[in-house]
Amino acid sequence: MIDGSVVVGAGPVGLATALLARSRGLSVHVLERLPATASKPGSRAIFLHRQTIQTLATASPALSDQLVSEGLVWPGRTTYWAGRQVHHHRYEPVPPKLAPFVSLPQPRMEELLREAGMRAGVTISWSTEADEVVNEDASVLIRTAGGREWRSAFVVAADGARSAVRHRLGVPMNGDTTGNAFVVVDIADDPTRPLPAERVFHYRHPLAAGRNVLFVPFTGGHRIDLQCRTGDDPALLATDPHTWLRPLLPPGHACEVTWSSHYLFRQTVAETFTIGRVLLAGEAAHLFAPFGARGLNSGIADAAAAINAIVTADTDHRALADYDRVRRAAAERNRAAAGQALAHLTATGPHRRAAQRAAAVAAHVLHRAGTWLDSKPYGPRDAGIPGSLY
Ligand SMILES: Cc1cc2nc3c(=O)[nH]c(=O)nc-3n(C[C@H](O)[C@H](O)[C@H](O)COP(=O)(O)OP(=O)(O)OC[C@H]3O[C@@H](n4cnc5c(N)ncnc54)[C@H](O)[C@@H]3O)c2cc1C
Structure with missing residues (x-):
């Protein structure tokens, strides 16, 4: 029996949950399906907002210092329409402590979270797959397929998109999958042919047959998102990216692809976030x-709220219900904000397409039109979640 909590999943959200639990004096144990040495296939998240870094700083100032010193803050952003610049913005330099965000590959974030957890006394059972979950009167029983058992006061399930815990407890996901595919590729920096260290969005890139392309720098490389068109084969574009990538890079660039994948993005929220x-x-x-960038940033907001709920559950009988209410409402708003970005990118309907074309024409005389084109691919900055950006 563990008097504190078990966290299922040592991804970034599970690791952050465990770290935050330790900082509140809870004992916590993490169960992870994969071995400690497994390299996870995806690179995925790169953008951590200051709010997230500050949340992690409450548990480990050393971790937030490392994220800020290793992460990249891109100094500006530029947007093009069919090869013509329609917007450019340079950020005022700020001291590292006030960095508005950092851009760092997820595997490195996870290493730093893991090290901070170890320093704080987080324990992890690797190669341990949670299989059965039973809510009891005042505890939760977790059993692995091999028959090992853990009983704890609370469980935080951070076991990812295919959550076995969620399945076992019969919680459905509500929402849908987008029709448009995206190919996402990471390339390593080539110091002899540097790309701009800026975030650059191209509407209708002329060298990508008019597709939308986003470049996002991170420490050590660039993330490139290619928005597929009807008739594209996303799997082929992801497995053989060099053909479409080379024309987008400076001549002679090494074009070393470190990761690639393709997605139809899901926009789904669990029917409840608290089950017993x-x-x-x-x-x-x-x-x-x-x-x-609402996935991991909001996952870490969940982690902080989950630990608050667990810490106060003894004295506040509504704490767990409030966790469900507040974080599920936040997820729905995050989904709506990401949905607005998607709707803009896919420009479904003649009105959206006409508005974008008109803004592109107006942008060379009307700063506001360029700002609009520049901001829309990321959705609203403030999704309307009380007290949180995520
Ligand atoms: C292309 C792309 C770019 C993205 N960029 C950003 C970004 O810039 N910023 C951002 O905030 N978000 C971003 N996201 C979203 C972000 O990557 C995810 O929200 C985040 O990785 C989710 O973390 P997690 O810990 O919830 O899940 P996961 O990372 O999936 O971790 C789950 C863990 O649980 C383990 N596990 C699974 N089942 C079990 C089991 N039964 N028992 C024990 N362990 C188990 C898994 O092995 C894994 O280690 C991006 C996503 C994509 C696809």
């Missing part, structure tokens, strides 16, 4: 299209 003494967090609870 089990709290769902991160992708176990919600999936958003990544434009606006």
